[in-house]
Amino acid sequence: MKVGIAGAGSIAIGYAALLLQHGHTPLFWSRSRERTAAASLGEPLTISGAITTEFRPLLCATAEELGEADVIVLALPAYGHRFVIDALVPHLTSRHSVIISAHLSFAALYLAKKLAERGIEIPITAWSTTVLTCKPRSANAFNIGAVRAKVDMAALPARFAQRAHAVCTNLFGDRFDVKDDIITIALSNLNPQDHMGIALCNLTRIERGEDWGQNSNVTPAVGRFLEALDLERLAIAAAFGKTVRSTFDHFRLSFDISGQTVSEISSTLVERGSDPAGPKSTDTRYVLEDVPFGLIPTLYLARAAGVPAPLHESGVQILSACYGRDFAAENDLLPEIGPLDLPTLTRRAVEGYPVAADIM
Structure with missing residues (x-):
């Protein structure tokens, strides 16, 4: 699958490494473009720790380009969620799924509301935390400290839970526990x-x-x-x-x-x-x-x-x-x-x- 990652920080880089390990194609789009600008110079990213690999990221210039992916993962601080959601909403269709990692401040509700205004309903997945931990070692080198064994998730609307779980498992492995709703997820993030x-x-x-x-x-x-x-x-x-x-x-x-x-x-x-x-x-x-x-x-x-x-x-x-x-x-x-x-x-x-x- 093509997986669009909104964000280009350490967690986003770690997700790309994990997605590549599972045979998927990650695409990056970053609001700040600081990380993607460095990556666009052609230097590969080196990953060590729980995952060892090296890759050159595929970069998107706009949110519209990111919308060409099958699944969109929000992997950036919550103070950037509204900007990214507003940029993505015009380019999302019924074929998309969106994953919010990690879910904060009912961002899934905000996304669902904006999509409803367009007459669209898609599976929105909220994770209680990140799937992995990742820290930069240098501008182009990152260390994945751990890939979590279990992560709680919920779907919005809740009736999409089975479909959302299948997508998450396909992309990131069998490590997700489905919870009843996003209130549980909101109270599960430590x-x-x-x-x-x-x-x-x-x-x-x-x-x-x-x-x-x-x-x-x-x-x-x-x-x-x-x-x-x-x-x-x-x-x-x-x-x-x-x-x-x-x-x-x-x-x-x-x-x-x-x-x-x-x-x-x-x-x-x-x-x-x-x-x-x-x-x-x-x-x-x-x-x-x-x-x-x-x-x-x-x-x-x-x-x-x-x-x-x-x-x-x-x-x-x-x-x-x-x-x-x-x-x-x-x-x-x-x-x-x-x-x-x-x-x-x-x-x-x-x-x-x-x-x-x-x-x-």
Whole structure:
């Protein structure tokens, strides 16, 4: 299959390597063109780690060219999702499928709404996290740290779940667990809570541009904070009647590692040689993506369910104060799908938007 990848960062590059391994043809289109401009010089990309390969990327100049693919994968930070979706919508047809990796801020609902306005309904797949981890080693060299054994997914509309699962498995392997709807997926993504906790507890390191290991700095105190954040997320999910993975389930299923505490697990990862570098600039997606597009939607769900989430709420407020920004106002997706009351949100998460009808 031809697979269009919107994005050209490390995860997008890693997906291309995995797709090539499975016999598919990846195409890239990047809004910034920074990575694709470097690749267009003809230098091959070298992949090491969990996948070892070398390839020259096939580049698209426009979203219209990317639309020539059979499946489109959004593999870029959530603050770029609205721009990319708006660019792609005019070129999507009923033959397409779209995968959002990883799904944040109900981007699937925004896409479904824009397509419904054109009278189109297609399978939109939301992943709870990325299929793999990947970090740059140089401008043209990347290391894939791990390919996850299990990833939760849901389809919008939900009745397309079987078709969406077949596409994901064909492209990326038999590693997907189908969940009931995108609310479950929204509450299954651990990155926003974990990245917020790590950023808060290491903010001076980040601001000073220090070299520091992420796992080696999950001390017992930081680990307890991450565990408490996880309990808040699990309580929100329970209020919706959802069963989602705990942080301990995540480590076991993604990295085949168990432990009594998050700090203990992090120490074991360090012993195994896994200690990814922490952010070295305040211009990090741990804050700029995960706060407005990860934590704000989580708080949206918490309020809808009437569940207190004081640690999530405080984290947003503290980081907003530290950055001197209103992160809640920076989310450009939520205002476009609501306001939605709880019954409507629940229905939309399963059914999407009615095609060729008044959806406002």
